[in-house]
Amino acid sequence: MTNETPSTTQLPEIRVDWSLHPGVVLSHVLKQRAMRQAELAERTGLSPKHVNQIVKGAVGITPDVAVLLERALDTPPRFWANVGVDWEVYLSEQRASTSLRDFTTWASKFDAGTLIRHGVVGKGDSLPERANKLLRFFGVASPAAFEQTWMRPRVSFKRSQAYTVDEQNTALWLGLVEHCAKGVDVSPYKPARLRKAAAQIPAFTTMPFMTGFEAAQASLAGAGVALVFVRQVPETRVCAATWWIDDQPAIGITERHKKPDIFWFSLLHEIGHLLLHPRRKTFLDLEGDREADDDAEVEANEYAASVLFPGDARDRIGRARTRQELILLAADLKLGLPVVAGQHGHLTNNWQxxxxxxSTISDQDVASLEEWCQMPAIVS
Structure with a gap:
């Protein structure tokens, strides 16, 4: 044992790996000081066994022991506290990484193309990595928490669907809508302003499709509603949805059927939900639901029709017999020709x-909408 007084100089610079046990770091410090464990025991008043247990990684360094080490080694207690916390976090992450293997079946059910396209996961991610990123994306700790948070209270799926709907991927689509909506700068929500914004939608249908969407998004943002486009996820059959993010409503819309008349009607349908059914509830516009015996859906349909086709507009459209009549009607009603033509087909069931x-929403339109509504980065 040496009787030299420990140096009071600054702790030697050590590149501490966050995964090191505090005992490994202590062993390194002792080696730098040429101090044996027995000497440290004498200087601190700890038993040699206790010091050895720390060095061997059997026990950690408590705050009380950290204070003793400060006196004996001139090492700040917070240094040991940070090393200890980093080690515990490392162990927790290792345990969490092991548990992720149990979540791979859940993670594999989400549409991979959608996840990669939106940067939720990387193309080369393993299933455990994908599971971890999905949990972070949804803001939950486990698939069970995902079920509780996203599938039960937030999304009310109709079980009488004529078609099978992939509920898990529908929740993914809604999650993407939420992330995209957070990137839209909106004013405080005002229903009166939303009514005025809705009244402008018919004029936007006469514009080139992308221009019309940009105009609609800007108009709704002024009323406090974030309008975003998110490409449909396979097997979800979603046309649009109304979604609340804290105190701000958002409307998500897809290219379902790739028809402008369906697109614009769906948008006004969701606006109808916000104005007619102000309780903060999620409304999913799924294919086949509009004809369902649901008062809220019927009311939203009637609202959308009244905005697009006020007065006797629908009667006039239904009486048209030729292509030329529809073209003239669209100009007279100040509506986009696809909207008038689509309404004529629905009223008469004569699509010839x-x-x-x-017309059709092109793949280029879809790509432009995605680029315009690109959401903030999600996970690294």
Missing amino acids: VGGKLR
């Missing part, structure tokens, strides 16, 4: 007259 006038 104006079917080709409906």
